[in-house]
Amino acid sequence: MAAKITLRGFEIHKEYLDDAAQKALIGALRPVLKAAPLFSPETRWGKKMSVRMTSAGKYGWYSDRRGYRYAETHPEGMGWPPIPQEVLTIWRDVTGLERTPDCCLINYYGETARMGLHQDRDEADFTWPVLSVSLGDDGLFRVGNEERGGKTESIWLESGDVVLMGGPARLLHHGVDRIRFKSSRLLPKGGRINLTCRVVD
Template sequence: MELGDVGIFTAALDRAAQEAMVAAVRQVVAEAPLFHPETARGRQMSVRMTSCGAWGWVSDRRGYRYERCHPATGRPWPAIPESVMDLWRRFAGAGARDPESCLVNFYGEGARMGLHQDRDEADFTQPVVSLSLGDDGLFRVGGSGPGGPTRSVWLKSGDVAVLAGPGRLARHGVDRIRFGSSGLLAQGGRLNLTLRVVS
């Protein structure tokens, strides 16, 4: 299905594949712990995040950007797990370069992500591939310009969203999660993996 210019692939991963993906993410988090990013105005975001790949996305009073190392540990980000790379190859489309970053966002109870564009990358011809794991998230999408109408859909565990072509710069966000709607994560919550080409 499509939500505006964004492709939505429901039930892209079965339960066994989701569990394997969560196990891979746990290994990433063991090396690169989740942290609360801050906006340039010093406001703490409600999501916790980390990254894997050559680049990780960070945000603090110096603004939004990609960095080579984890802001707390100072160590390079761990490699993107092969199962996550397989997801990219399946959904990114022919000719897409290998992703250089995978953001891992964790939404606990009450967490959300305001409407934004993924525009800190150098090449907007490359897609963004996003996987939902765990609790349902209300995903909202608008156009690439300011204002205008938006549409929403509940993303469930195993669903994939692809921002490519006209939808690459679509404004998007997560208004809320249905905490406890999935048994995938023992303590509840939602993981979102977002794969991007940075350079």
């Protein structure tokens, strides 16, 4: 049974997915990545992000010089593929909600990729939680405060871990400082995949 750790209100379900479930989830993501290939978004300042990404669902998350936002189409013009049922099952099991997410953001972290401290606040209603699934290499996850600055805490997220961000923790800053490249055998070429499910509307 998965162990649950609470870090500043974030529920971290360690080893939520066993090896077989992780492999099945990677298999379910392959058609999504084929239909909507990974791309490298730009920040508002014109700098390429180190993380490559794509999405599934009604919306995809996007960033360029115009800012951060949700979009109904991939940068190449096609619509986003449906969220795999395997992902929706995790969402329902962990959140207990019948309402399904509008977006499953898929981030790929290569050897030197990171994600700076940020808030998930592009959604219409912050009472809905955010669900995160880690696959592949370990990632050093850092949690801060609702306001920028102050003391932070970190924990290593491993393949199969699931994080639920809701309630008072919903708007806390969080990020990934680095990964332990090739710490997992799930992805043959190494790297980390993070799935983030959000209710947008």
